[in-house]
Structure formats: C-alpha cells, structure tokens
Amino acid sequence: MSRTLRLRVTCAALALACMAPMPTLADVPGVAPLIQQGRYWxxxxxxxxxxxxxxxxxxxxxNNAEARKGLAGPPPKAQPTPKPTPAPAPARRRPARPRGGSRRPGSSRSTGPPWPGQPGADRPAAK
Structure with a gap:
C-alpha cells in the first residue's frame, strides 16, 4: 500500500470515529431519571x-460527571453586598445662652412687660 493511500484510510477512520455518537445519560438504563430527580431535589x-x-x-x-458534580452540592449563592451605612450627621450646637440669665419677657429678670396671657400681665411693668 502506498503511503498516500494509508494516510487517506487513516484520516477516514479518524473522521468516522469522531462522528460516532458520544455516550449520553440514556446510554446507561435508569440514569436519566435519577439525574432529573437529583436536579429536582x-x-x-x-x-x-x-x-x-x-x-x-x-x-x-x-464515571458520571454530573452525579459527581451534584454530590458536591449546589453552587453557592452570591451574597448581596451590604449597603454602607451613612455616617451620622454632625451634632448641631445649640446657640450659647446670653450671660446674665434669661431675657424672656415675663421672667423675674425681665425689664419689659410680660407677654399677654402670662401671670402678671395685668400688672403694670416694673420700673
């Protein structure tokens, strides 16, 4: 046999071998329903x-790869990334109280007349 003829025959045999169907779940009886059952559960x-x-x-x-993969368990679920908590707002400072006590009208240190409706509003203002 010539070298060219042997090469052609070898290539043809390899092509036929590659076109042969690959084994599937249905090749081994009873495997397909069990795989489906495993997926379901x-x-x-x-x-x-x-x-x-x-x-x-x-x-x-x-040698069933899907069964081996299934025994390893389902892939882990992606955890949602927590949203960062906003920094607390800076504390607001209260305005300083004026020195010398309260200056509200009607207080004991007030020099003006009391507000209407307050006790002592019917009295004249102190001089």
Missing part, C-alpha cells in the same frame, strides 16, 4: 434527597 433545597439520587447514579455509572 436540589432545586427544592433538599440536598439530602438529591445526594441519594446521585449516589444511585454512581452505583450504575461510576
């Missing part, structure tokens, strides 16, 4: 029941 948050289904899959097909 994971979606419901029941990892214990999902693990049972995936262990049964591995008993039938020890």
């Amino acid at each position: 994971q979606s419901k948050g029941r990892q214990d029941l999902a693990n049972q289904a995936y262990r049964r899959v591995l008993a039938l097909d020890p």
